Amino acid sequence: MDSDIRRMAIKDAKVLMVGAGGIGCELLKTLALSGFQDIHIIDMDTIEVSNLNRQFLFRKSHMGLSKAKVARDAVLKFRPHINITSYHANVKDAEFNVEFFKQFNVVLNGLDNLDARRHVNRLCLASNVPLVESGTTGFLGQVTVHIKGKTECYECQTKPTPKTYPVCTITSTPSKFVHCIVWAKELLFAKLFGDKNQANDLNVHSKDGDSTNHKEDVFERSSEENFDEYCCRIYDHVFGYNIEVALTNEETWRRRKKPTPIFIRDVLPKIKTKKNGILFENGSVSALPSVGLKNPQEIWSIAENTNVFLEALKLFFEQRKKEIGNLTFDKDDQLAVEFVTAAANIRASSFGIPLHSLFEAKGIAGNIVHAVATTNAIIAGLIVIEAIKVLQDVNNNYRMTYCVEHPIRKMLLMPVEPFEPNKSCYVCSETPLLLEINTRSTKLKDFVEKIVKNKLGMTSPLIMIGSTLIYEVGDDLEEDIAANYTRNLEKVLFELPAPVTHGTILNVEDLLQELSCNINIKHREEFDEEKEPDGMVLSGWTSQVDKDRTTSSSTEPQIKDNNVIISKSEEVFRNKRKLSEISKSDEAATGKEIDLNDDDDDDLVLLDEDPGHSNKMRKLR
Amino acid sequence: MGSDECESGGHKAEELTAQETALYDRQIRVWGVDAQRRLSKSHIMVSGITGATAEFCKNIVLAGIGSLTLMDQQLVTEEALQANFLIPLDGTDYGEKSLAELCCNSLRDFNPMVQVSFVSGNLLQFDGEFFDKFDAVIVGHSSSTTKKIINEKCRNRPKPVAFYTVDCRDSFGEIFVDLQNYTYSKKTKDGSTTKCCMTYPSIEDAIAVPWKELPKRVTKLYFAMRVIEKFEHSNGRKYGETGVSDLSDILNLRKELCASQALNESHIPVKLLERVLAAGGKEHPPVCSIIGGTLGQEVIKAMSGKGDPIKNYYYFDSYDGKGVIEDISIPIAT
Incomplete structure (x- = not known):
């Protein structure tokens, strides 16, 4: 019978799972129960407390241990006679090359970020192994099947860009709470506790972009200043003085509501010196107890925010001195979250923006993806069903399935036929790309960073012009060759050993991903700083415009949060928080941008870097 | 609590x-x-x-x-x-x-x-x-x-x-x-x-809703499940105690039920019934x-x-x- 045929296909299969998080735990369990005998699982993460509400193979006692390893051990308890091989490693590591991938019959993704998804997609294409891809956020999820030559690859469609905000919105004219969060974590937090050498636009620009006094040492504590004095001075500087300076730029405020400078004397007429913060259970420091706050759902008053700000600042200097200079914001760092919440709220108050609770601020600052166990369980079940079809080689029966919150034509699980490969996809077809660039002023370094790494998503690229190798990444390069490449990076394109000029064809290849593409160079002198901030434009890859792409009666499908792509149905989006913000960020994307991309621990990334090439393409579907 | x-x-x-x-x-x-x-x-x-x-x-x-x-x-x-x-x-x-x-x-x-x-x-x-x-x-x-x-x-x-x-x-x-x-x-x-x-409605009332009053495109599984349920009940079988060998009995039951409910038998395909029978309680x-x-x-x-x-x-x-x-x-x- 059917179930016997199924059993045979499953028994002989060797599968690779990438990701042992929310989807991964469910998937590993379902694979084992379904009779899979040989499962390999890769995950670089370790277990954290916020995983435990859905990653059911993990316990509190496992915190800090490898997800892949603990998941393996947990599943072997109820299915001891199967083989599970775990790797506590990054799937992008060189050991997971095409040869490695070739040993599997199917690859199953339960990943949380676009970068890794793209990488696995390429390895699956290069090794000709079918890929079942998945993602969830809240009650939404999807499963897709990617088989070389038969269905579209993961990168045949453009993916959403990261939420980015123009620098001036962040530094001078915030209008939403998220702008204040970005300011607090990317600028203020980075300035105070991060790498001092990083360029940082913290000071509000006054007329003609003239920074306030250029008095960089305002953030340095002088020897005769005690911590309390220092913290108050920083407060007055960033929330008071900087706003006052900004107000002098009348042009800015002609059509905007003017912000109110906030000085400590207005908020806390009588400052008391407080006790030290207390140590949390897991050793992290918190400023909350000493200022008498505990409920993370509560919105603090401006005075409370001020107290938290001062206390947190002081605690950083007193108790985490060693880390200062190397810190970046981390959503699991309690004190950092408190500091950012308080700073964002004080700034919000200045600009007449509603304040938010620590819980909400943490979600925004950490780009935390909503996640529940049930959606992951459903998606994992669907992955296994598709994987079995792949193994049975049931032609034309693959489905991509959307899991929705509100029924669409009575359905909560909505299967759709997979799409054909996009003929102009540079990843799965051999279509050349076109790059407009100023070959007389652009350095190879910029090309490598902005195009090869950021746009094409390559990790170990090799660049050839004709038969001349001009750049390569690798650990085993000889010293003089490596030095030569380093020199090349600093050269302008047309000065390279094989000059790049109008009409040159560059070949860029990633040896690990076994992806190669040709780029036709078109020389162009001028670029619009606002619209083309990279100073170069890559094109030639258009997403399929497919009439029957939509699955519901409505017309304009959209790419949402992360990897969850769902045709637009009002019902689907009614409850979808933040969607409007995401699409609006497109419009706002002018000038320099601050990248808000930040991986979450789980399930889905938020927004990804732009794998596509021009803004207009993004709209397409 | x-x-x-x-x-x-x-x-x-x-x-x-x-x-x-x-x-x-x-x-x-x-x-x-x-x-x-x-x-x-x-x-x-x-x-x-x-x-x-x-x-x-x-x-x-x-x-x-x-x-x-x-x-x-x-x-x-x-x-x-x-x-x-x-x-x-x-x-x-x-x-x-x-x-x-x-x-x-x-x-x-x-x-x-x-x-x-x-x-x-x-x-x-x-x-x-x-x-x-x-x-x-x-x-x-x-x-x-x-x-x-x-x-x-x-x-x-x-x-x-x-x-x-x-x-x-x-x-x-x-x-x-x-x-x-x-x-x-x-x-x-x-x-x-x-x-x-x-x-x-209670489960009893739901099952009792005449089939011809149901919305047009009710999934065939609904009908198939009702036939199997009835079969298990009237033959004194336990839950899931069925096999493909029951097919002829099931087809008789389907005929009977469809006739009394004025539903075309094609709403409950043989293949589907076979599938449900073969599944049993698995x-x-x-x-x-x-x-x-x-x-x-x-x-x-x-x-x-x-x-x-x-x-x-x-x-x-x-x-x-x-x-x-x-x-x-x-x-x-x-």
């Missing part, structure tokens, strides 16, 4: 503890603090441990309900283990321990804040009062008669007890929901809150994961009062990949 009250100490009822906030962070971001609090005060009973109900139990324990009570007298058999991940296979002697007792231990491990216990006995031996302890009762692996009796008991209590049944037969699964008269609030597009009222783990996930979500919705519940049947079929809601009730005359 159940046992977690002692754990959480003297905190105000309105606040979640720091421990709860940390553990439930990601899901509170989905359904909010109030829903989480209501969830932590709900008491659920599951009778019949199958692959699908094991999945369900895992989901609601992780979500942080107040308590879960299991009932299943069966001893561990190979069949009982085929889709169940709650029982370790490490060579321990299960002795005379029931399935319910064994599953209890694993579930407790999933979330120490939830009180998980088991009750010995058979579902039918308990009188109505027993069900007052619960906010929802889930029945798996049971005959249609048992389902009807328990559903009636749940309906006749002073405080309504939500009632669910769940069946997974290899390639597909079915969920039945009875929330009686259910009221919940819902945010509208403009941000205001409206009250929604829904009226559910479960396919991915289907259990999907059905157990959906049921978990439904119970969470009902217990937290948040989200539109399914009315009143749900089907997932791995053959076409659809997860479909069917409303099987007599439309209220307007």
Whole structure:
């Protein structure tokens, strides 16, 4: 019978799972129960407390241990006679090359970020192994099947860009709470506790972009200043003085509501010196107890925010001195979250923006993806069903399935036929790309960073012009060759050993991903700083415009949060928080941008870097 | 509140503890603090441990309900283990321990804040009062008669007890929901809150709805399940005790039922009946994961009062990949 045929296909299969998080735990369990005998699982993460509400193979006692390893051990308890091989490693590591991938019959993704998804997609294409891809956020999820030559690859469609905000919105004219969060974590937090050498636009620009006094040492504590004095001075500087300076730029405020400078004397007429913060259970420091706050759902008053700000600042200097200079914001760092919440709220108050609770601020600052166990369980079940079809080689029966919150034509699980490969996809077809660039002023370094790494998503690229190798990444390069490449990076394109000029064809290849593409160079002198901030434009890859792409009666499908792509149905989006913000960020994307991309621990990334090439393409579907 | 009250100490009822906030962070971001609090005060009973109900139990324990009570007298058999991940296979002697007792231990491990216990006995031996302890009762692996009796008991209590049944037969699964008269609030597009009222029929009344009065495109699985159910009932078979050899009897029954219901027999294809018969009581783990996930979500919705519940049947079929809601009730005359 059917179930016997199924059993045979499953028994002989060797599968690779990438990701042992929310989807991964469910998937590993379902694979084992379904009779899979040989499962390999890769995950670089370790277990954290916020995983435990859905990653059911993990316990509190496992915190800090490898997800892949603990998941393996947990599943072997109820299915001891199967083989599970775990790797506590990054799937992008060189050991997971095409040869490695070739040993599997199917690859199953339960990943949380676009970068890794793209990488696995390429390895699956290069090794000709079918890929079942998945993602969830809240009650939404999807499963897709990617088989070389038969269905579209993961990168045949453009993916959403990261939420980015123009620098001036962040530094001078915030209008939403998220702008204040970005300011607090990317600028203020980075300035105070991060790498001092990083360029940082913290000071509000006054007329003609003239920074306030250029008095960089305002953030340095002088020897005769005690911590309390220092913290108050920083407060007055960033929330008071900087706003006052900004107000002098009348042009800015002609059509905007003017912000109110906030000085400590207005908020806390009588400052008391407080006790030290207390140590949390897991050793992290918190400023909350000493200022008498505990409920993370509560919105603090401006005075409370001020107290938290001062206390947190002081605690950083007193108790985490060693880390200062190397810190970046981390959503699991309690004190950092408190500091950012308080700073964002004080700034919000200045600009007449509603304040938010620590819980909400943490979600925004950490780009935390909503996640529940049930959606992951459903998606994992669907992955296994598709994987079995792949193994049975049931032609034309693959489905991509959307899991929705509100029924669409009575359905909560909505299967759709997979799409054909996009003929102009540079990843799965051999279509050349076109790059407009100023070959007389652009350095190879910029090309490598902005195009090869950021746009094409390559990790170990090799660049050839004709038969001349001009750049390569690798650990085993000889010293003089490596030095030569380093020199090349600093050269302008047309000065390279094989000059790049109008009409040159560059070949860029990633040896690990076994992806190669040709780029036709078109020389162009001028670029619009606002619209083309990279100073170069890559094109030639258009997403399929497919009439029957939509699955519901409505017309304009959209790419949402992360990897969850769902045709637009009002019902689907009614409850979808933040969607409007995401699409609006497109419009706002002018000038320099601050990248808000930040991986979450789980399930889905938020927004990804732009794998596509021009803004207009993004709209397409 | 159940046992977690002692754990959480003297905190105000309105606040979640720091421990709860940390553990439930990601899901509170989905359904909010109030829903989480209501969830932590709900008491659920599951009778019949199958692959699908094991999945369900895992989901609601992780979500942080107040308590879960299991009932299943069966001893561990190979069949009982085929889709169940709650029982370790490490060579321990299960002795005379029931399935319910064994599953209890694993579930407790999933979330120490939830009180998980088991009750010995058979579902039918308990009188109505027993069900007052619960906010929802889930029945798996049971005959249609048992389902009807328990559903009636749940309906006749002073405080309504939500009632669910769940069946997974290899390639597909079915969920039945009875929330009686259910009221919940819902945010509208403009941000205001409206009250929604829904009226559910009992399982007996739902099944009794004449087939020709059903909406046009009811899934064929609905009819196939009713034929199989009837077959099991009138032939004295236990749940899932069917095989392909029953096909000719089933086809006679189909003819009979379709004639009396004035439904074209093509609505219940032979192939489909064959598939259901061959499945018997076997479960396919991915289907259990999907059905157990959906049921978990439904119970969470009902217990937290948040989200539109399914009315009143749900089907997932791995053959076409659809997860479909069917409303099987007599439309209220307007």
